[in-house]
Amino acid sequence: xxxxxxxxxxxxxxxTELIDSGVEEETITPEAKFDDLDIDxxxxxxxxxxxxxxxxxxxxxxxxxxxxVGQLAANVAEKAGL
Amino acid sequence: xxxxxxxTGVGSVTPLGVGAAVLASRLVAxxxxxxxxxxRCVEFDAGEFLTRRESRRNARFAQLALVAADxxxxxxxxxxxxxxxxxxxxxxxxxxxxxxxxSPQGTDATxxxxxxxxxxxxxxSLCTRYGIRGESFATSGACAxxxxxxxxxxxxxxxxxxxxxxxxGAEAASVPLICESFAQAGALSPTGRCVPFGADRxxxxxxxxxxxxxxxxxxxxxxxxxxxxxxxxxxxxxxDAHHVTAPSPDGVPAAQAMRRALAxxxxxxxxxxxxxxxxxxxxxxxxxxxxxxxxxLGDALASIPLxxxxxxxxxxxxxxxxxxxIITLAALRGGTAPPTYGLSEPDRRLGELDHVLSARALKPxxxxxxxxxxxxxxxxxxxxxxxxxx
Numbered sequence: 304x305x306x307x308x309x310x311x312x313x314x315x316x317x318x319t320e321l322i323d324s325g326v327e328e329e330t331i332t333p334e335a336k337f338d339d340l341d342i343d344x345x346x347x348x349x350x351x352x353x354x355x356x357x358x359x360x361x362x363x364x365x366x367x368x369x370x371x372v373g374q375l376a377a378n379v380a381e382k383a384g385l
Numbered sequence: 386x387x388x389x390x391x392x393t394g395v396g397s398v399t400p401l402g403v404g405a406a407v408l409a410s411r412l413v414a415x416x417x418x419x420x421x422x423x424x425r426c427v428e429f430d431a432g433e434f435l436t437r438r439e440s441r442r443n444a445r446f447a448q449l450a451l452v453a454a455d456x457x458x459x460x461x462x463x464x465x466x467x468x469x470x471x472x473x474x475x476x477x478x479x480x481x482x483x484x485x486x487x488s489p490q491g492t493d494a495t496x497x498x499x500x501x502x503x504x505x506x507x508x509x510s511l512c513t514r515y516g517i518r519g520e521s522f523a524t525s526g527a528c529a530x531x532x533x534x535x536x537x538x539x540x541x542x543x544x545x546x547x548x549x550x551x552x553x554g555a556e557a558a559s560v561p562l563i564c565e566s567f568a569q570a571g572a573l574s575p576t577g578r579c580v581p582f583g584a585d586r587x588x589x590x591x592x593x594x595x596x597x598x599x600x601x602x603x604x605x606x607x608x609x610x611x612x613x614x615x616x617x618x619x620x621x622x623x624x625d626a627h628h629v630t631a632p633s634p635d636g637v638p639a640a641q642a643m644r645r646a647l648a649x650x651x652x653x654x655x656x657x658x659x660x661x662x663x664x665x666x667x668x669x670x671x672x673x674x675x676x677x678x679x680x681x682l683g684d685a686l687a688s689i690p691l692x693x694x695x696x697x698x699x700x701x702x703x704x705x706x707x708x709x710x711i712i713t714l715a716a717l718r719g720g721t722a723p724p725t726y727g728l729s730e731p732d733r734r735l736g737e738l739d740h741v742l743s744a745r746a747l748k749p750x751x752x753x754x755x756x757x758x759x760x761x762x763x764x765x766x767x768x769x770x771x772x773x774x775x
Contacts (some may be wrong), residue, residue, distance in 0.1 A: 313745075323438070324438055325438030325439075345497070345500070349496050353495070
């Protein structure tokens with residue numbers, strides 16, 4: 304695990320995960336809210352599990368509500384950088 | 386009850402290729418897909434057939450099932466919608482090990498681990514894709530699972546409980562944990578050569594694949610003008626009640642399943658034109674299987690052409706019974722029996738048998754072109770299908 308994690312690296316991971324979940328690539332922008340993306344609870348759980356595995360950061364699933372892709376990435380990068 | 390059920394679509398993915406036609410043609414050409422003691426579906430690319438989400442949410446065995454089903458459903462003419470009420474269609478996909486995990490470590494678990502491993506996940510995915518709403522589940526009688534699925538569906542259609550069924554088997558268990566276990570159990574060929582019925586046979590070779598069939602009542606298929614590719618005429622099953630991995634040495638329980646299948650089809654041993662054996666190439670299986678066939682078929686066995694296609698496909702475990710039914714149906718319909726690849730010195734201790742050593746034209750029997758495919762699973766599950774040309 305790197306000592307610090309860039310927001311961009313987290314964004315890349317989230318983008319890849321969402322594409323694998325079947326989300327249209329062009330809809331995945333930093334401003335997009337998870338609520339508006341075409342994912343279900345299992346996709347969300349898989350995303351959180353991947354983030355945990357990769358960055359050792361636990362994000363409660365409820366925190367995805369009303370959050371944008373960019374905000375989640377920044378949140379993970381900030382926690383991972385501590 | 387001897388009412389046959391119609392097969393209107395078949396599909397397969399095997400080490401011999403993607404598609405039922407290439408499976409049959411390469412078998413008849415005397416080819417094998419086993420390389421270096423392994424049989425993999427190297428031509429299968431999930432991304433070519435499935436969305437990224439389907440690929441992610443289905444373990445390899447279920448991915449193989451989805452692609453095989455797509456071929457079968459298309460061939461049956463179901464592509465533009467189901468021809469029966471969705472709740473009257475069954476979906477049964479057998480598997481031995483389901484979504485065998487690459488790693489058994491708890492630390493590698495993800496939320497998808499369980500949905501990927503579930504033995505029923507292939508049936509569930511097929512239902513979701515095609516909107517099938519009748520009963521769906523997995524049969525799990527190890528290497529008999531695919532045959533069990535066909536047998537169960539045939540019975541339900543005969544009894545009028547279902548109008549049609551999408552059935553078969555799927556397996557992709559070639560992960561280190563499983564291969565090592567089979568090797569340690571002494572079932573896997575240490576030389577990497579699968580020679581069913583050979584004097585020097587020493588075990589099976591791992592394969593992977595899926596076979597899916599669309600079954601309908603003959604009346605239903607005719608009413609909608611569907612082409613009938615073949616018939617499922619009878620099914621018989623039994624249990625050894627003997628040992629978790631070894632077959633019953635006297636061969637009596639498997640023979641009973643064979644007799645039941647023939648009786649169910651209303652067919653005599655002399656009516657059989659071809660036998661696609663379980664023929665794994667382990668010393669124990671081949672000996673016990675031939676003993677069972679001889680008990681069930683008597684003197685008729687010696688003159689019925691028989692072969693094992695596992696030397697060409699590898700052992701497909703839970704997919705075996707379904708893929709081998711597709712192979713048998715192709716042989717009956719095309720009039721040519723595929724050979725046992727690589728068999729040059731048959732084991733004489735097995736008695737007089739008519740081994741198909743190179744592709745051979747089948748001679749129709751007194752009741753038409755009828756064949757038998759038997760599947761014998763770990764746990765002592767014996768499942769036998771009697772199949773017919775249309």
